[in-house]
Amino acid sequence: MPPSPRLQKVYAWLAASRLDGFLVSNLLNVRYLCGFSGSAGALLVRLGGSMLFTDNRYRLQVKDEVAGARVRIVQGSPLAAAAKWGAQQRAKRMAFERNWVTVAQRRGLSGAAGRQVRWRGVEGRVESLRACKDPQELDAMREAAALGSAVFEQVLPLVKPGVREVELAAEIEYQMKKGGASGPAFETIVAFGGRSALPHARPTERVLGKNELVVLDWGAILRGYCCDLTRTVFVGRAPRKIRRWYQAVLDAQEAAREALRPGVSAAQVDEAARSVLRRRGLSRYFLHSTGHGLGLEVHESPRLGRGQQDKVQAGNVVTLEPGVYVERVGGIRIEDDVAVTPDGVEVLTTARRDLIQL
């Protein structure tokens, strides 16, 4: 079985670190490395051959999905079974994902593998590989972004006085699923009027009135990959102040997009957006960072925020989502998904970005 390029990178790290194995327990990391999309399993990456441990429910599914690793069906904890098997293969030093293992599971590893194995906790090993998308992943993300963009057009006609936040959220999620999504990438945000000043508002039964801001933030998971979009519209004729703020947020997003390219720091991209809002006297209303990586998960590396010295790399897919949030008035956020190419960016989301006044 030829090892996949993704596993190949883990093997290189194991060899360089003189580790006998790496126990991967985060299920998205497992999926990324060997294709398995079930809800229970652990992957032991080992130079002599990797093994996925899962249970009987996935006996058939693994035949279709898993590549680059053999499979063992076990009863009880896949994690403990993997640790025990590692010890049987005479592993002496094994790594585990310390940010994805509970205290009880960590004890279970020692119990199952015995005293012969020394465990080393590591963090972000697979996540850092996931930050740079390969061509197949980019294809999936283009499709997810196209689906997310289409949903905006489908939902716009329903944005009118009398509709409730929960109703619009339900419609967005229905349209995403109808378009092929396995589900929403996160809890859909629909916020009217003053509630839109809450960046992470939960939809309520509040009814939309005239002359109000509407913030919609939604994302779909399609073939495992997420999109994440936000649009802000105004019901009625927007006052000058709102139009000015909207333009400032749009300009901030454009500045971030222009700054985004391989080699710049994540903080520089954030600062590009933030400085536009600062010049318009709005930076104190910008309550979060400019964006985040996107992929199998809705929040991944790199994080485009203040103080983030990580360098942007070709293959990163990030959101650009500046916003302003003013208590009692409302919020404006515009969010698009952008892939970093060797010489710039490819904008994946296509929903219209101008201020829509309904």
Ligand SMILES: [Mn+2]
């Ligand atoms: Mn986002």
